[in-house]
Amino acid sequence: xxxxxxxxxxxxxxxxxxxxxxxxxxxxxxxxxxxxxxxxxxxxxxxxxxxxxxxxxxxxxxxxxxxxxxxxxxxxxxxxxxxxxxxxxxxxxxxxxxxxxxxxxxxxxxxxxxxxxxxxxxxxxxxxxxxxxxxxxxxxxxxxxxxxxxxxxxxxxxxxxxxxxxxxxxxxxxxxxxxxxxxxxxxxxxxxxxxxxxxxxxxxxxxxxxxxxxxxxxxxxxxxxxxxxxxxxxxx
Amino acid sequence: xxxxxxxxxxxxxxxxxxxxxxxxxxxxxxxxxxxxxxxxxxxxxxxxxxxxxxxxxxxxxxxxxxxxxxxxxxxxxxxxxxxxxxxxxxxxxxxxxxxxxxxxxxxxxxxxxxxxxxxxxxxxxxxxxxxxxxxxxxxxxxxxxxxxxxxxxxxxxxxxxxxxxxxxxxxxxxxxxxxxxxxxxxxxxxxxxxxxxxxxxxxxxxxxxxxxxxxxxxxxxxxxxxxxxxxxxxxxxxxxxxxxxxxxxx
Numbered sequence: 001x002x003x004x005x006x007x008x009x010x011x012x013x014x015x016x017x018x019x020x021x022x023x024x025x026x027x028x029x030x031x032x033x034x035x036x037x038x039x040x041x042x043x044x045x046x047x048x049x050x051x052x053x054x055x056x057x058x059x060x061x062x063x064x065x066x067x068x069x070x071x072x073x074x075x076x077x078x079x080x081x082x083x084x085x086x087x088x089x090x091x092x093x094x095x096x097x098x099x100x101x102x103x104x105x106x107x108x109x110x111x112x113x114x115x116x117x118x119x120x121x122x123x124x125x126x127x128x129x130x131x132x133x134x135x136x137x138x139x140x141x142x143x144x145x146x147x148x149x150x151x152x153x154x155x156x157x158x159x160x161x162x163x164x165x166x167x168x169x170x171x172x173x174x175x176x177x178x179x180x181x182x183x184x185x186x187x188x189x190x191x192x193x194x195x196x197x198x199x200x201x202x203x204x205x206x207x208x209x210x211x212x213x214x215x216x217x218x219x220x221x222x223x224x225x226x227x228x229x230x231x232x233x234x235x236x
Numbered sequence: 237x238x239x240x241x242x243x244x245x246x247x248x249x250x251x252x253x254x255x256x257x258x259x260x261x262x263x264x265x266x267x268x269x270x271x272x273x274x275x276x277x278x279x280x281x282x283x284x285x286x287x288x289x290x291x292x293x294x295x296x297x298x299x300x301x302x303x304x305x306x307x308x309x310x311x312x313x314x315x316x317x318x319x320x321x322x323x324x325x326x327x328x329x330x331x332x333x334x335x336x337x338x339x340x341x342x343x344x345x346x347x348x349x350x351x352x353x354x355x356x357x358x359x360x361x362x363x364x365x366x367x368x369x370x371x372x373x374x375x376x377x378x379x380x381x382x383x384x385x386x387x388x389x390x391x392x393x394x395x396x397x398x399x400x401x402x403x404x405x406x407x408x409x410x411x412x413x414x415x416x417x418x419x420x421x422x423x424x425x426x427x428x429x430x431x432x433x434x435x436x437x438x439x440x441x442x443x444x445x446x447x448x449x450x451x452x453x454x455x456x457x458x459x460x461x462x463x464x465x466x467x468x469x470x471x472x473x474x475x476x477x478x479x480x481x482x483x484x485x486x
Contacts, residue, residue, distance in 0.1 A: 131326035134286050138320035139340030139392065140312060149343060153330045 008201045011192045015205055018185040022213070025102070025174040025184060029109040030117075030167060037117035042147075044118075045125045055118065062115035067108075067173050074108050075180050105177040109170065116166050124159035125151065157228050164221035168214050175210070185209055237262050237427065238283075238396060243292035243303060245278055252278045253289065254451040260396060260429065265422050267438040267459075268431045270448035271474060276431045277323075279448070280400050283429070284318045285311045297395070316344065319389035323401040325381040327373040333360060333384045334369040340392045359391040360384070363417045379410030386417055390426075397421070399430040435478060439463055447471045 040059070043051035062070070083096045128151050136146035178187035185206050193202035238260040245253040252275045260266060268276045281287035282303065283294075289303035296317065301310050319340075328336050337356035341347040347355070360366060363383040373381055382402055389397055399418065403411040415437050422428060422441045432438065438445055438459060445462040447455045447470075455468045466472050 129326070129329075131322060131324060132328060135320075135322060135326035135328065136339075138284060138286060138315060138318075138322075139388065140316040140344035141339070142312065142344075145343050149339070150328050150330065157330070 003204070004198055004201050007192075007196065007198050008205055011189060011198075011202050011205045012209075014192060015185050015188050015209060018183060018188045019209070019213070021102075021177075021182065021184045022171065022174050025105060025109065025177060025182070026167065026171045029106060029113050029170060029174075032106075033110050033113035033117050037114045038121050040114070040118035041121035041125055044122050059115045059118060062112055063119075067112060067176055068179070070112060071108055071176055071179050074111075075104055078104055078107065101180040102177070102182050105174075105180050105182050108180075109174065109177075112173070113166065113170055116169075117163070120159055120162040120166055121155065124155040124162070127158045128154045160221060160225050160228070164218060167217055167221070171213060171217060172210060237297060239295045240283065241293050243279060243282055243289050245275075245282060245287065245289045252451050253282070256292075256448075256451075256453055258429075258446065258453075260427065262395075262427055263425050263443075264427055264429075265441050265443045266429045266446060267442035267444070268429065268446045268448060269433075269435075269438060269462075269474070270454075274448045275451045276448050277400050280398050280429060280431050283396075283398060284315050284320055286320070316392070317395045319392055319394035319397055321382070321385050321389050321397065321399045321402050324405050325373070325378070325385045327381055327384055327388070329373055332370050332372055333365060333376065333387075336373070336384055337388045337391050340388060345392065355391055356387070359387040362390070362420075363387045364413070377410060378406045379413045382406065382410075382414045383417055386414070386421075390421065395427060397426055397428045399428060399432065401431050401433070403432065403434055433478070435463075447474065449474070 040051075040055040043055055079096055086092050086094055086096055132150050132154065133146055136150045137143070141149070174184060175186040177184050178190060181187070189202040189206040193199045239258070241257050243253050243256040243258075244251070256275070256279050258266070258279075268280070270276050278287055282289040282292075285306060292303045294301050294303060294306075294314070296314060299310060299313060299317075301307075301314075306314075327333075328339065331339065334353070334356055337359055338349075338352045341352035341355060342349055357366075357369065360369060363386055365380060365383055365387070368376065368380065368384075373384070376384065382405075386402070402418070403414050406414065411434070415434060418428070418430070418437070419441055430437075430442075440459075442459045445457060445459055446453055447462060447466075447468075449470055455462065455466060455471045457467075462471065463475065466475060
């Protein structure tokens with residue numbers, strides 16, 4: 001067996017065009033998932049009854065189903081449902097079937113990541129000693145100030161490794177966006193491969209590509225962690 | 237200055253406070269003694285709403301409120317008039333000693349940063365930590381951490397300082413430095429309510445001693461009255477046991 005290196009070189013160049021799509025899918029999703037995830041985590045740790053229950057159901061549904069199934073289901077459901085709403089409820093003249101599939105990818109990945117991140121944040125919030133909140137309240141800080149200035153900074157510090165995990169698995173899961181015709185790294189490689197049956201070469205290229213991307217993400221998080229702990233140690 | 241009446245609190249079926257009254261005048265050093273589980277700490281925490289008492293009333297200067305339905309505004313007001321020193325210090329782990337002390341000024345009271353820093357430094361100097369401004373809590377010994385805790389409480393000029401067993405988590409060698417700081421505060425005329433097991437501190441510094449057991453105030457009086465001529469059998473029992481242990485250790 002011989003690898004077609006010329007094909008691999010060409011595929012690499014083509015696949016590079018998909019890197020921004022993959023990265024955008026990862027980091028926009030991450031940024032947009034963080035606030036609602038935090039809100040859910042807070043609802044659970046603070047013991048708000050209904051909020052805790054509803055978010056509990058949501059989190060277990062998302063965690064209890066494969067991402068592939070979520071994509072298949074929502075990608076079938078959402079366009080039809082939205083079309084119905086637009087045509088019959090809002091009575092707008094707008095063709096939902098023309099919008100870019102990447103929006104559906106965002107919706108599905110955000111729904112998924114929010115659930116995962118909410119558990120990451122919840123465990124991080126629980127890791128902050130309860131005395132920290134009491135001390136903040138006792139010197140006259142409002143609850144909000146106490147969270148913003150004392151609790152969240154500490155929680156984030158301990159959440160960093162898990163946020164890194166979430167980011168990496170989101171980056172990898174974003175490859176499933178090809179199922180929704182989004183032209184990310186995986187989608188481009190699949191098309192290239194199918195053209196001349198060079199499956200092994202094409203997949204080898206993106207395999208390496210994912211390794212590199214994930215390593216970069218992990219490296220960035222390692223730097224972040226170091227920065228945080230250096231700042232804590234700088235005083236010595 | 238502060239008067240609370242009939243403070244009651246239950247955790248489930250367990251009634252921890254069965255109607256506590258306490259009156260505090262400016263300059264009072266009130267020491268609350270009592271066995272574990274007598275409700276001392278719960279009572280102290282109720283005073284600044286870290287624990288929500290089920291019933292009772294509070295008159296604190298111009299503030300008048302029921303414990304059961306105190307509004308968020310009133311609670312913050314009371315917290316700004318008091319300061320709390322915790323058994324396990326509870327210093328903000330993500331902030332230096334100086335930032336710990338400044339936080340209550342800058343964030344809660346909107347004091348300008350520069351003035352806050354000066355006041356915070358002065359407070360740290362007073363507790364003997366002038367060289368430790370930029371140390372994080374984990375770089376300080378227990379005694380030093382507790383002294384930062386006291387500086388954090390003192391710096392906001394509270395009307396009443398609340399101490400919850402401030403030396404219980406310290407090893408014997410470090411207790412002295414914390415008690416010395418508390419003693420000097422008392423001499424400067426600070427108003428304090430102290431829950432402690434340090435009998436010698438109670439004897440020397442307290443202007444009034446409150447002995448609690450089983451969720452009620454058993455006896456109240458001057459240090460001399462309580463230590464030399466307690467009226468109640470329960471007080472006598474407690475002191476006998478504590479002071480014998482004390483002798484035994486020495």
